[in-house]
Amino acid sequence: MDKAPPVTERSPMTLSATLVLASGNPGKLREFAQLLAPLGMQVRPQSDFAVPEVEETGLTFVENALLKAREASRVSGLPALADDSGLEVDALDGAPGIYSARFAGEPKSDARNNTRLLEALAEVPEGRRTARYWCVLVFLRHAEDPVPIIVQRSWEGEILAHPRGEGGFGYDPLFWLPDQGLSVAELPAAEKNRLSHRGRALQALVERFRGGDKAP
Amino acid sequence: MDKAPPVTERSPMTLSATLVLASGNPGKLREFAQLLAPLGMQVRPQSDFAVPEVEETGLTFVENALLKAREASRVSGLPALADDSGLEVDALDGAPGIYSARFAGEPKSDARNNTRLLEALAEVPEGRRTARYWCVLVFLRHAEDPVPIIVQRSWEGEILAHPRGEGGFGYDPLFWLPDQGLSVAELPAAEKNRLSHRGRALQALVERFRGGDKAP
DSSP states (O other): OOOOOOOOSSSOOOOOSEEEESOOOHHHHHHHHHHHGGGTOEEEEGGGGTOOOOOOOOSSHHHHHHHHHHHHHHHHOSOEEEEEEEEEEGGGTTTEETTGGGTTOSSOOHHHHHHHHHHHTTTOOTTSOEEEEEEEEEEESSTTOSSOEEEEEEEEEEEOSSOOOSOSSTTGGGEEETTTTEEGGGSOHHHHHHHSHHHHHHHHHHHHHHTOSSOO | OOOOOOOOSSSOOOOOSEEEESOOOHHHHHHHHHHHGGGTOEEEEGGGGTOOOOOOOOSSHHHHHHHHHHHHHHHHOSOEEEEEEEEEEGGGTTTEETTGGGTTOSSOOHHHHHHHHHHHTTTOOTTSOEEEEEEEEEEESSTTOSSOEEEEEEEEEEEOSSOOOSSSSTTGGGEEETTTTEEGGGSOHHHHHHHSHHHHHHHHHHHHHHTOSSOO
């Protein structure tokens, strides 16, 4: 069992120098590695350890993130970081939610998911198309860590009637940011990393690691 | 499905006036009800709805609390609040942790749990008997809420070599508070509610409900 000191509000964490990221996404790996490098932390992809894909059976983002982090930690023997994220649309009672990546069924397809979202909202007028992206990050010191660090951050927007922009992924072409007057897919990548649910969750996690946050 | 607005950092929550507490403990019910009454929220015990006991199969406090809250919400049709708590002892690699209530096996017994803890620490000298209580609270707007409010708070102390005091429950007679010069079982109840992991978690949750906290 990992003997890193427990995470409490007492003091800054002492961390193992290396953690495994429970994701196969190279973009995420780069972003996480950049933000954690100044803390002396190295991020390794779970592909380095042949971590098998886990079934995301949770009913919340945090439960799914925990399933992924736990498996990555178990197989690698390292502390593990995982994220789970999705889109919550008010007019759809919160759907697609934890099913965002598979909203239009298998195989997963951003294009088909976007089409299905537009169809579901076809009768919903502007002004009632409010939505938010969620990102939930969890960090486990070891596979049996009973008190993960948990960070949940959202990003508010509205669902467009037609896609705009070429950047990003997922529902980004349909996710309108009123303050910016742009869809997320039109937002420069650096700007997206600064403003987004994932970027802000990651910044919050870094603060937590630094001991600047008061409690897990 | 409950249509209460989602919890984000945008604005104070609008809450259903009534929630169910996923606990059969009258002391907890009273404490939670007192703190939530000023917000116009009523707390009902899950016994009002004959919520069956769930198996706590989670590997973290938060997963166990979610299992309990979800079942209470599913059966009652109300938003649900649940807590899960335990003791983390550094010299025991974090044990008894999520198994705190059943550390000495079934049937659950505070006395036998305390005896087992003393035995496990028999060879561990003063100064290396650091420990903390954890309390994790979760609030689900409805049974399928993908983004629960989650609060985790700890309380630092040391494990005594002999029990002291008659108050409290669980490991309180063995949990020494260096700042107070008392065991938790010697601490007046009001003082315990103010300082404890559970009291502070509940206060943090109330702040979250009030919208004073920046993010779930």
